[in-house]
Amino acid sequence: MDNSHDRPGVRDVTLAPADERAAADQADAFASVRNAHESEVAEDYVELIAELVDSNGEARPVDLAERLGVKPPTVTKNISRLVRNGLVRRERYRSIFLTEKGVALADACRRRHRIVVATLIALGVDSETAERDAEGIEHHVSDETLVAFEQFVTSRG
Amino acid sequence: MDNSHDRPGVRDVTLAPADERAAADQADAFASVRNAHESEVAEDYVELIAELVDSNGEARPVDLAERLGVKPPTVTKNISRLVRNGLVRRERYRSIFLTEKGVALADACRRRHRIVVATLIALGVDSETAERDAEGIEHHVSDETLVAFEQFVTSRG
């Protein structure tokens, strides 16, 4: 009954160079995704801070927390990293503002966000779903893909 | 010189219900992304195990590690979680196989992956970039968006 020790499958598959290349490419792709994930939080925060400054004149941790769906201490902790990375300026117990570098990143993110949303809508996705999915998708859209999206949405005015 | 205690911006912004709703929706969207991230690893592993079983007859941790671009101990640790979640079957020091549930998830993932790649290509992205970006995008494509993608790629022969 117990044949679990018969090791099935082929062990002598000597991978051809082509397959090794493919494996390496795939590994790179996965590594990129993991890397992208590390900057996702930074992008989300910076994008949101820019929005809040535009609409409220300032970005308070409590508002960031509400918009992001996390608790204030989480915001404090993550903002500290943004400060370390030179994206954000802060004084204790005061609001948060973007540095020049932060503004540049926010602008790029918001542009990319708009293009992704527009593309999804152009493909027939309803705007609510488009907004929702874009939040996750945008961080994984390369520059090349963004160009393709942009051409697609503009070329059908 | 030190005017840092002047708190700039408007504090009396009483959020209208509409804005509160928008904030809650945005918080939900971010929460979804965080949630999606938790299942990304599971999806990547299951998808890859299915591929390896198809092509090699078995999925060895060392091959998974190579394809994923991580070290073998990482694979062991993550596979343990998949076992806990009933997606994978394993015996110590032997290859890894999918459970029925794992096969179902792998099939859904591979289908979604194909559709995302096809959509990107249809939008003018070169196939290499499409493959790369899809690896990150696929986890954030909702069912509604997937339907839209599918119609788009089929409706243009």
Add this chain to the structure above:
DNA sequence: TATGAAATTTAGCCAAGGCTAACTCAAGGG
């Protein structure tokens, strides 16, 4: 102006998912 409520931060916890070093096991060759 004193005080209480709300905002912010600190401290300390947890799980996920990476890593290296070191150990265990399986299988083939001498």
Add this chain to the structure above:
DNA sequence: CCCTTGAGTTAGCCTTGGCTAAATTTCATA
């Protein structure tokens, strides 16, 4: 038949990004 070698695992560490509870600070207002 042992023993080397490579596959797999264990142990232990790190960072990220969540959380709660408990300070601390600010600000409005009584």
